[in-house]
Amino acid sequence: MVVAKFGGSSLADAAQFQKVKNIVFADSRRMLIIPSAPGRRFDKDEKVTDLLYLCHSQQASGMPFQKTFEEIQKRYSDIAKQLHLSLELEPFFQEIQQQMEEGASADYFASRGEFLNGVLLANYLGFEFLDAAEVIFFNEQGVFEAEKTNYVLKQRLDKIEKAVIPGFYGSNPDGSIRVFSRGGSDITGAIVARAAQAELYENWTDVSGFLMADPRIVTDPRPISHITYHEMHELCCAGATVLHEDCVFPVSSAGIPTNIRNTNLPQHPGTMITCSALQREDFAIFAGVSGKKGFSLLVIEKENPDHTWSFVQEVLRVAKKYGIKFQYLPSGAHCVCLLVEAKQFFEKQQDFEREITKSNVPFSMTVQPNIAGIVLVGYGIIHNRLAVNRIYTALQRHNIDVAMINQGSGELSTWVGVSENEMEEAICAIYEEFL
Structure with a gap:
């Protein structure tokens, strides 16, 4: 069993969806897939999550948000049309717009990016769709309930062979939607990997793993082939942004390695993150x-x-x-x-x-x-x-x-x-x- 999470850049448009499908079907162990909302397709493009937050801001201030929402609808409709999907998206759009008009929370607005992408990807892959709101839980203080989630999610996964589970969100005790912090689909993937007792958690993005320094600061920094969870967490706490820092514990506590891979260069081995320190012959002093x-x-x-x-x-x-x-x-x-x-x-x-x-x-x-x-x-x-x-x-x-x-x-x-x-x-x- 391999759990694979695909970031926003990996699912930004129909061409990226095709790359994801090729990756998923290249290894029969990739049975549980966690998608983010569509990211930027080009420079100055808008991420869908940003557009959804803009919708909420417009609605909350009494401004019309329909034009922004129509832009979001077009993103998903274009993907479905270009992939020749028979899926009817209009009922989903109508339900979401109704909730927005009735004053849904910012978390609800933001979560619909992953929800809709999950519905699309499940249809495209022929996998079952499992709504994260049914299996990922927060308490009344907004704190993630790890053990309840693990128990319920494991029970559901035992009855499913292949599924798409949207990232980034779960539900409050009253059933309302709550999201993790931005980049939280990484956390969802790690949570699912733990519940499924996966042998590997793959995190697919637009870079071939970690580099030893930020390439915007250091010219051509060396790649990191292996790193431990503790080392990776320290780097994330000080600004490294490849992986969400809070996704470490679910997989590290279960002894599950994480592999950071590049959707646009799938043949590259990326960076392997493990629980124990590995010998690094080419840079023994620091990672x-x-x-x-x-x-x-x-x-x-x-x-x-x-x-x-x-x-x-x-x-x-x-x-x-x-x-x-x-x-x-x-x-x-x-x-x-x-x-x-x-x-x-x-x-x-x-x-x-x-x-x-x-x-x-x-x-x-x-x-x-x-x-x-x-x-x-x-x-x-x-x-x-x-x-x-x-x-x-x-x-x-x-x-x-x-x-x-x-x-x-x-x-x-x-x-x-x-x-x-x-x-x-x-x-x-x-x-x-x-x-």
Whole structure:
């Protein structure tokens, strides 16, 4: 059993649908297919999901949205016509438009891109269509219910040989639609792979796997043939965008490997992501480097020498309470240092400070904004005693100041903080130093 997810670029038009069909039928193990909504067909084209969000925005503000919806309808009708499908789409369009006119949620609007593409693809492949809303569940707080989903989905899949299950969405307890964050079809694919106990999860997109750096920053970066889930997750957290970061756990916890493949170059082996570290003979020091802007460096210093550990615990408790995402950096007896996502932190800063003040421990807090977080990932880094020195030296040669550096004790990654306007130059300098 192989579960195959196809991204928006892989299903953007009829020609791409034909490529997908060839790929699916090239291996009889590809029995469960997860489609995204149609992506861009050319530069300046609109993704269907973006058009659907625009429809919702127009409807919510009292503006007419029919013209935008007609554009969406034409995308699907053109695909069906060019593939010579006998499927009648009009009843689906009428139902969706009625729900829109009655004030359906933004999540409902957005999910219809995957829903309609799933209906089309199932008809084209001759597979059964299984609506994700029937088998993927969220609780009342909007949190994905992994175990309930796995149980129900497994029961349904046991009775189905071949199926198309649209990505990106599921249902709330009241039956209404809820979507994952953008790119969430990756998550759906991983969820289905886990429930089906697949031997492999394939993620088909428009690139031949991961590269060791962003090609928009580094010229002709090397491809990554093998990487672990932990390494891949670290790269995604710092800006790598090939795969949604939240799709890791369902397959990694089940020991299922993921293969990133290129729909437009199916003969390329792509990148294999596995649970355990594999030997990388051609680049033993690290697996890749990526960077992300929009961080701030938060330093909280305790002025009272007592209650050392309780203060550290209190800071982390408050960060968790207000949902402040951070990279936790080594802290001293009197200091906690966090690399936080700036936009999110500034929205919660007053509540955050007020809550810590309740501990009755005097403290001071400084915030250094406009920081880019760069992560070097690979199990070889921490075993190389010169790695941190080489990072400093490489950045010094380019006159780039280092705001912070943290080599994690988990033998996986090293985080470097630099000014946002120097991120691209810093990534190039680090890449060139190690490769």
